[in-house]
Amino acid sequence: KVESFKKQKDVMEEARPQAAQELSRVAPAEAAFKELIGDGGEGTLARFVNNRLNVLFWYRSPRESHYIFGAQLDLARLSQELGPLAQPNDRQVNGDLCLAILDDNAKPVALSKSDFQANWKHPFVATEIGEVLPHWEVAAYLVNPAQLSESARTIKLTLGLLIALLVFAIGIGSWLIVSDLNRQLKLARQKTDFVSNVSHELKTPLTSIRMFSELLAEGRVADAAKQRSYLGIITAETARLTRLINNVLDFSRMERGEKKYNFRDCDLIQLARETTESYAPHLESSGFRLETDFAPGTLPVKGDCDALAQIIVNLLSNAEKYSGERKEIEIRAGHHDGPLPYAEVRISDRGLGVPRGSEQKIFEKFYRAHDSLGSGIQGSGLGLTLARQIARAHGGDVVHEPREGGGSCFCLRLPLQFDPVKS
């Protein structure tokens, strides 16, 4: 008996650690299960066993709370059932995208396009299904990724072009604003200069007229020759005033578009000769040597003789003003043959010349290359502007040509009416 008891005891002793082992294996699992489900009445449990997902639904009987019923989800069956869910009704989604339900190994279990193949690990967009099916995802794949990158490239290009266009437009706009501001500023400055220039030009002849007329009126000049010379100065200064006022009035008429011309047949040779003759005494009395060379015959042009004479006077007056030490003026009139024959009056001097870079600017209104302060020569900056505008209104032009040996040459060119008559 003792033997058998001993044997039994030994068996039990041997069996104990095994039982204890089994107990210790079950008890933590039970404890962990209890911990997971808590006191709840029902729920789901998802676990990975041997790297495979197991989903368990459990239910606790309300009457027998120590009984818990469970059911394991058949994931293969679930995949079959989920198939139709991956078939959206939206036609656009169907055309461009393929929807897939991916299992925990990122393998598609349902596809909206059965024959679609892709790198399943790189969907266009994906989201997890939920806690019940951990690692399971609903993913969308682009059917034609190249098309999307193509349209993305087109959009990028269009946007780039639009931005470039915008930057360009802003640049051009800013440049226009800045240049307009500069222009306005320049014009405002030129107008102020013009007012002071004109005032000066009015003042100088008025002072001499007043001085000489007072001398004559008070009878303080007994010498007849001196009297004549003073009267000559008064006449010349009055002519200068008239010229200046005419220029200013004509300029304002032109600016308002009100300048009218009385077009008729003129002979440019005759006009140049008469104008030079009326201006010559003044030039000679100021010590100028005047050389004239008028082509024989006539130079028929259609124009306003007074306006054309005004151009010649303005050019002669400039030649006089900007002559400096060498008081030599040349005036030539002739014609140029060619496909477009034209009549030309050239007025040249040996004076200061037009500074380099100002050759075109001198024809702008109020512009003076030799300002009153620097050169001591007075002017309004309108003479050449008017000369060119009048010439252009006659279909011709006034141009500047540099002169070999110093000085400058201004040419009045007008279209010839018909072949010049040679005498």
Ligand code: ADP
């Ligand atoms: P201004 O009343 O100042 O003479 P113009 O319009 O007649 O105005 O001439 C514009 C500018 O052109 C002058 O200020 C001068 O600097 C230059 N200019 C005109 N004619 C001559 C010339 N014969 N020689 C040198 N410079 C000239």
